[in-house]
Amino acid sequence: xxxxxxxxxxxxxxxxxxxxxxxxxxxxxxxxxxxxxxxxxxxxxxxxxxxxxxxxxxxxxxxxxxxxxxxxxxxxxxxxxxxxxxxxxxxxxxxxxxxxxxxxxxxxxxxxxxxxxxxxxxxxxxxxxxxxxxxxxxxxxxxxxxxxxxxxxxxxxxxxxxxxxxxxxxxxxxxxxxxxxxxxxxxxxxxxxxxxxxxxxxxxxxxxxxxxxxxxxxxxxxxxxxxxxxxxxxxxxxxxxxxxxxxxxxxxxxxxxxxxxxxxxxxxxxxxxxxxxxxxxxxxxxxxxxxxxxxxxxxxxxxxxxxxxxxxxxxxxxxxxxxxxxxxxxxxxxxxxxxxxxxxxxxxxxxxxxxxxxxxxxxxxxxxxxxxxxxxxxxxxxxxxxxxxxxxxxxxxxxxxxxxxxxxxxxxxxxxxxxxxxxxxxxxxxxxxxxxxxxxxxxxxxxxxxxxxxxxxxxxxxxxxxxxxxxxxxxxxxxxxxxxxxxxxxxxxxxxxxxxxxxxxxxxxxxxxxxxxxxxxxxxxxxxxxxxxxxxxxxxxxxxxxxxxxxxxxxxxxxxxxxxxxxxxxxxxxxxxxxxxxxxxxxxxxxxxxxxxxxxxxxxxxxxxxxxxxxxxxxxxxxxxxxxxxxxxxxxxxxx
Amino acid sequence: xxxxxxxxxxxxxxxxxxxxxxxxxxxxxxxxxxxxxxxxxxxxxxxxxxxxxxxxxxxxxxxxxxxxxxxxxxxxxxxxxxxxxxxxxxxxxxxxxxxxxxxxxxxxxxxxxxxxxxxxxxxxxxxxxxxxxxxxxxxxxxxxxxxxxxxxxxxxxxxxxxxxxxxxxxxxxxxxxxxxxxxxxxxxxxxxxxxxxxxxxxxxxxxxxxxxxxxxxxxxxxxxxxxxxxxxxxxxxxxxxxxxxxxxxxxxxxxxxxxxxxxxxxxxxxxxxxxxxxxxxxxxxxxxxxxxxxxxxxxxxxxxxxxxxxxxxxxxxxxx
Numbered sequence: 008x009x010x011x012x013x014x015x016x017x018x019x020x021x022x023x024x025x026x027x028x029x030x031x032x033x034x035x036x037x038x039x040x041x042x043x044x045x046x047x048x049x050x051x052x053x054x055x056x057x058x059x060x061x062x063x064x065x066x067x068x069x070x071x072x073x074x075x076x077x078x079x080x081x082x083x084x085x086x087x088x089x090x091x092x093x094x095x096x097x098x099x100x101x102x103x104x105x106x107x108x109x110x111x112x113x114x115x116x117x118x119x120x121x122x123x124x125x126x127x128x129x130x131x132x133x134x135x136x137x138x139x140x141x142x143x144x145x146x147x148x149x150x151x152x153x154x155x156x157x158x159x160x161x162x163x164x165x166x167x168x169x170x171x172x173x174x175x176x177x178x179x180x181x182x183x184x185x186x187x188x189x190x191x192x193x194x195x196x197x198x199x200x201x202x203x204x205x206x207x208x209x210x211x212x213x214x215x216x217x218x219x220x221x222x223x224x225x226x227x228x229x230x231x232x233x234x235x236x237x238x239x240x241x242x243x244x245x246x247x248x249x250x251x252x253x254x255x256x257x258x259x260x261x262x263x264x265x266x267x268x269x270x271x272x273x274x275x276x277x278x279x280x281x282x283x284x285x286x287x288x289x290x291x292x293x294x295x296x297x298x299x300x301x302x303x304x305x306x307x308x309x310x311x312x313x314x315x316x317x318x319x320x321x322x323x324x325x326x327x328x329x330x331x332x333x334x335x336x337x338x339x340x341x342x343x344x345x346x347x348x349x350x351x352x353x354x355x356x357x358x359x360x361x362x363x364x365x366x367x368x369x370x371x372x373x374x375x376x377x378x379x380x381x382x383x384x385x386x387x388x389x390x391x392x393x394x395x396x397x398x399x400x401x402x403x404x405x406x407x408x409x410x411x412x413x414x415x416x417x418x419x420x421x422x423x424x425x426x427x428x429x430x431x432x433x434x435x436x437x438x439x440x441x442x443x444x445x446x447x448x449x450x451x452x453x454x455x456x457x458x459x460x461x462x463x464x465x466x467x468x469x470x471x472x473x474x475x476x477x478x479x480x481x482x483x484x485x486x487x488x489x490x491x492x493x494x495x496x497x498x499x500x501x502x503x504x505x506x507x508x509x510x511x512x513x514x515x516x517x518x519x520x521x522x523x524x525x526x527x528x529x530x531x532x533x534x535x536x537x538x539x540x541x542x543x544x545x546x547x548x549x550x551x552x553x554x555x556x557x558x559x560x561x562x563x564x565x566x567x568x569x570x571x572x573x574x575x576x577x578x579x580x581x582x583x584x585x586x587x588x589x590x591x592x593x594x595x596x597x598x599x600x601x602x603x604x605x606x607x608x609x610x611x612x613x614x615x616x617x618x619x620x621x622x623x624x625x626x627x628x629x630x631x632x633x634x635x636x637x638x639x640x641x642x643x644x645x646x647x
Numbered sequence: 648x649x650x651x652x653x654x655x656x657x658x659x660x661x662x663x664x665x666x667x668x669x670x671x672x673x674x675x676x677x678x679x680x681x682x683x684x685x686x687x688x689x690x691x692x693x694x695x696x697x698x699x700x701x702x703x704x705x706x707x708x709x710x711x712x713x714x715x716x717x718x719x720x721x722x723x724x725x726x727x728x729x730x731x732x733x734x735x736x737x738x739x740x741x742x743x744x745x746x747x748x749x750x751x752x753x754x755x756x757x758x759x760x761x762x763x764x765x766x767x768x769x770x771x772x773x774x775x776x777x778x779x780x781x782x783x784x785x786x787x788x789x790x791x792x793x794x795x796x797x798x799x800x801x802x803x804x805x806x807x808x809x810x811x812x813x814x815x816x817x818x819x820x821x822x823x824x825x826x827x828x829x830x831x832x833x834x835x836x837x838x839x840x841x842x843x844x845x846x847x848x849x850x851x852x853x854x855x856x857x858x859x860x861x862x863x864x865x866x867x868x869x870x871x872x873x874x875x876x877x878x879x880x881x882x883x884x885x886x887x888x889x890x891x892x893x894x895x896x897x898x899x900x901x902x903x904x905x906x907x908x909x910x911x912x913x914x915x916x917x918x919x920x921x922x923x924x925x926x927x928x929x930x931x932x933x934x935x936x937x938x939x940x941x942x943x944x945x946x947x948x949x950x951x952x953x954x955x956x957x958x959x960x961x962x963x964x965x966x967x
Contacts, residue, residue: 051697052755053793054705068773109772115764115829117782117789124776142786148704149789160763172759180755203744232699266676267684268723272702381702382676383725493688537693540660541745544692 014473015208019045021455022197022210024184024239025218027055028147029424029444029451031154032107033216036452038161038176042459045210046158046178047199049219049234053155056220056232057444060147062131063139064445065438066104070125075136077101078619084439085620087133088401088432089573090588090628091252094612095408096430100439100446107445108140114157116149118142131437139438144373150441182208184238185549186476187215187246187420190466194246194419198476202546205539207477213462214455217243217404217413217422218448222256222561224496225554226397227352227504228264230271236550237557239426243404244556244602247416250594251428251607252402253557254564255574257435258509260336262396264353269382271396274356274374278391279328281370282317283358285339286390287347293354294327297338302330333576336395336509343394344505352504353394359387395509401435401574402561403428405593411451412458415595419458419466423451433573483548489534492548499526499554507562512578516566523559530555559602560594567592567604585630614640649674652724654682655734656694660745666734673724679735680708680719683747695746703861706794710747711736716796716859738799739806754795757815761822762840765833781830788825788870790862791818797856797866803849814846817856817866823847824870838874847874 021037023030026048037044048055067080080101085092108126112118118140119127128137142149162172169175184199188209196211219239223231240250261276263269279285287293295313298306306327307313313326328335339354348354358367364387368375371386378384384391404422405414406429413420424444431439483489506519530552535545570584571577590606597603617625617637626634649672658667669690671682683696698708701720708719713727713734727733741749797817803810820841827837841847852875854867864870 050699050705050707051751054699054707056700058705058792059700059702106772109775112775113766113772115766115826115832117777117786117829120777120779120782124778127779142789145704145790148792152789152791156763159759162759163763203748203750232701232705234699266674267681268676268678268701268720381678381721381723383723384676491688491692493692497688535692541695541748542693543687543695 014477015206017045017208017210019043019210019212020459021045021214021216021452022212023047023216023218023452024197024242025049025055025216025220025424025426026052026178026180027057027218027220027424027444028150028154028441029426029448030055030216030218031151031158032445032448033218033421033423033452033455034176035154035157035161036449037216037456038158040453040456042175042456044176045212046176047182047184047197047210048178048180049183049202049238050181052178052180053151055151056235057151057441058145058148059230059232060150060441061144062437063129063141063146064104064108064150064441065131065134065138065436066108066128066140066442067101067136067138068105068108068126068128068140069136070121071128071137075138077105079135080104080138081616082619083134084436085432086624087434087436087439087573089434089583090432091255091572091591091609092432093408093429093610094616095610096406096447097432098616099408099450100430100443103446103449104442107442107449111150111153111445114153114160116153118149133436134438146441150445179208179210183546183549184242185480186472187242188468188472188476189246189417190468192247192416192418193462193466194417195466196468198473198480200480200539203541205542205545207480209468209473211465211468213459213466214419214421216411216451216455217420217426218424218444218451219426221400221425222554222557223397223400224550225499225503225558225561226508227497227500228262228271228394229397230259230262230273231397237553238550239422240403240560241553241556243413243415243417243420243422243426244560244594244596246413246420247595248413248420248422249405249415250402250560251405251591252433252564253400253428253560253594254568254592255401255431255433255572256397256561257399257401257574258336258395259398260332260339260395260509261356261393262398263378263382263391264394264396265349265351265392266382266384269378269384272377272381273396273398274391274393275371276332278356278358278371278374279335281358282361283356284326284328284361285335285393286355286357287342288349288355289347291347293342293347294330294335294338297334297341298327298330299334302334306330333509333571337576337578339394340508340510348394349392351392351394353392355390356393357390359385359389364388397504397508399435399440400425401428401431401433402564405429405591406447409450410454411447412454419455421451421455421458423447433575435574480549483533483535483545484539486532486534487536489532489548490529492533492535492544492551495526495529495533495551496547496554498529499523499551499558502526503558503561507558507565510576510578511565513566516562519562520559520566523555523562527555527559556596556602560604563602563604564592564594567606583628585628585633588628589630614644618644650729652682652729653732654686655732656683656686656747657736658691658694658746659743661743664743664746666736675725677724678720679710679712679717679722679724679733682724682733683719683735695744695748697748704792706792706861709738709794709796709799711738711799716800718794718796718861721861738795740799740801740804741795751795753811754793754798754816754818757819757845758822761815761819761845762826762834764826764829767831767833770831775831777830781828784828784869785825785830787864788821790864791821792862793818794861796859796861800855800859801850802853802855803846810846810849814849815841815844817850817871819845820847820850820874821864821866821870824874827874838877841874847871850875 020042023034067075069075084097181202186198188196217239222237223229223235261274307324316323506515533548569580570587652673699705703721823841856866
């Protein structure tokens, strides 16, 4: 057919979709294994969301505290994820992170240093020892730039040898993949378009690595960029792979919701620690109404007592603004739902009336600077408008831990970074994402390269599939009078933000699923005006399809999991249940393109790993059966 | 709520286009990128514009706002008068793809030509030892978010397509400087490379790049000038310069003879006063330690940018 005959074709050994940290690290590894490698970047090269990571990369190098080692890091990671993590991924991650960080120095990275010239490591929530390698507050930028420059350096080597920079590794910038093409169950290629020209391209390759990041754009308030539309999650599902843990999303209770210029930017929790108070639109300091009974003894019940605490913590109880973050989030959520929120759907976080301007500037210099510069909001003069903000998705493609190969029916598909699931369990520790993408990016690259060698012949893309992919991609442009994609995206964001947000209830989740089905029909009829050249409306129309599937997975899994754990809080099931810890919720697509959800047992931790934990700690998470097995093992080990 | 404000946005592609007028709602606390997004959502769904992080960290949304190179996400609407028309145009130095999106591949090509970090031989991963004070100098340049505003504003290539081949631009001068100052980089020819292959000599230090840098990197003071000055001794030594002019190239291969009593050549390439040289033979690279802004410049004691009529600018000939 003429439509497919004109499509630009490329042959590669490995195609990496995504040019953030995981994608670039994977590509480096595939190229080092001698494979012809393509990197697909949805934005320009070097702009990926990895640049946003501020804290650092966690790796037990022991530079600051020599007591740190992989076992401590492993323990912290499992604890953070409430023991739902894939233990093998957490183990590999903790063991290999230091090597991956040191390697970056040989690529030219310049981390902050300790006095004796080693890589400095900083403290971070949930990490027992100072562990985060960092560069000021721009560690993500350093990481992406370093990997980007390593790729350039490999291209220079190739140039010296072959006369072409792109002979072994090529970056397709501003290119979006809309479909993976299969030969039976095997990956045969990836189909997509150049944003710039709107022209299509087909990359034929036996191995594809997904490194597309997260799903935050499905939420009204998010710290994620436009690229985070769950492309990799959806591509994997459509290719026959499975997703796990999709109910677990990391929300921050206080992200800015207004003005739009800072929407999604996180307001550090120390603002509350330093005296910031939360008020609703009626001016009421509402946190006093939300102190759960178990906390009554520690938290003040009058404003007077709460205010005295800041100067005299020994004789007064803590202000309720300092309750754990899920309690704060729940309270904000309730106020907004009761109609006492601001117009933008938030509440007011005020420090301006609480302390003198000089004190605020001294205690919160970067906050003050950030809001002044980005939004002309002066936090010394006016309150901030805040609400729960979507930050990171723990769930993702279910992978084989050692190889990063996707599970399910598909072969030749790999996933690394935020798009993969399991590593972080139900909650990710700060700093673990940067090291995650290095560790599993490398593994994905290595194993994708090795997989190709096991094949006796290259899988072939069928013309029929290619034609179908072209038709799907062009469809929105052919419906010039179809629905506006921006409006549809806003509606989806509202559904997800309001009903599948930080605090969930059965009724709302059921409602959300119903609305998602309605939205699906509307998305099937989305239109895009204009032509194919750099047309963001068209691009969004195509991304919406992915956002819909992923949102459905999240809503379904959230409805199914009747407990609260890490990044999944059910108001109707507030406790963590040891029985539910044994269950992974796995999403796949059925033949009709609908999300199918099933329960699968969580892999059981090896004995020597589980024995790294203290019995009392384990008893909070494990079932009685598991505990008696643990005791039996402990005894037999002692007996030896 | 918001007020209607007047915007003018360039629409078109490589075959041409023009400025179009829009009236858009503007709310308190918004930035120019918010307005572009509102335009997309309400009036022009196909308006092309790059953006990613919306927090000044990725350097994607570079445009020209009222003629000034800016990041859309870092330009607050409150910096304009209530009734001021805001005109948004694409970066002028690069070819337009569509609307506000330009083809910035020039930069990626220059990046590819700049020799990469050369790891020190024999130092195993994990064994790298550097002092904070030493890495900080390079770290300043690694703050670069590659928004390419410096490349866009640099008059050597802005409206001078013909210079693009020989000139890498400020972004890649700071890359060269970064590697030059990297405590463990194994190459020692970074500045010579910048001079010979990146067109460092084209730069006549008007500091426009520093002025537009959203990361406030002191591109000129801390990267370009120190590099120029470290090649200055050879390259711009007046006698060597004269020698280059009066001898044939084959004669230059040898030691350059010193003609007696040669007059100083063009003034703009010469410092009025030499900057302080530290004990280690290097110069201070930060202008904080100098008594005047723009002190360590070949123009001597000057305020920057210099008024155009006081510049004696000689367009350099392409380097051999």
